[in-house]
Amino acid sequence: ISSLAALLLGHLRMNVDQSIDTLLNIATAIPSAFSDDQATLEENAKSLQKTVKEAIKECGIALDVKMEDKRLSSKCKVAIYAATVVNLGHPVIFRTYSQRGLYTNLTIVDAICSALSNPSTFAPVIVGQRHRQQKYVGGVLGANNPTRELLKEAGNIFGEDICIAQVLSLGAGRPQVSRLSDSTPAGGSRVLEELTLDCEGVAAELSARLSGVEAYLRLNVDRGMESIGIHEWDDLGPIETHTSTYMNDTAIRACVDA
Structure with a gap:
């Protein structure tokens, strides 16, 4: 999205x-x-x-x-x-x-x-x-979070030595820890889907790699979204509520305004 x-x-x-x-x-x-x-x-x-x-x-x-x-x-x-x-x-x-x-x-x-x-x-x-x-x-x-791929693309277009002004990574909310609580085929398929669509691995890698780089900003709702499933698009109200709460956090606002 x-x-x-x-x-x-x-x-x-x-x-x-x-x-x-x-x-x-x-x-x-x-x-x-x-x-x-x-x-x-x-x-x-x-x-x-x-x-x-x-x-x-x-x-x-x-x-x-x-x-x-x-x-x-x-x-x-x-x-x-x-x-x-x-x-x-x-x-x-x-x-x-x-x-x-x-x-x-x-x-x-x-x-x-x-x-x-x-x-x-x-x-x-x-x-x-x-x-x-x-x-x-x-x-x-491995690329549902495309930030790593986009950095490669930027290097190909503008050159590896170019100074990037801003890298904005928008997450879909921190998910629950993936675990196999249901040993049925459906349960296994659900876990595989979660792992395939995982964005946090790339985000963690880039946060470590770009630690201290002011141009990199990762915004990702840290509480509330873990209870909302991948397919739960019926009710967007809770998503907006959790996002608004996250964006109004003093530390997050300071990062955005910096």
């Missing part, structure tokens, strides 16, 4: 209120229940695609506009991440700018849907002609 926010603000040039409304509309299209039924996954994918298309139309952007497209000029470089079903451990980057060598340039709609398509909720996004189709899903193994 944070990568989508970057795309809305940085590339589509929405203001903050427009971005929040769009994120909420898309978030509420994400079902709250886990499913392993293919028909349900495909129906969920259609619902997500419909919502994303409506959001893009409201921006006055044609549905066939690609991530890098002359019809949508922007000085802000944005990259979002997904993976192919045949290699979940290798991030695929969808860029709004050109890059040397081969790279994937999907439509904005397909790129957003790919980044959001958690395999336990949505069918993959299928792109390309029959014999060269690629199937994209979200939740890249």
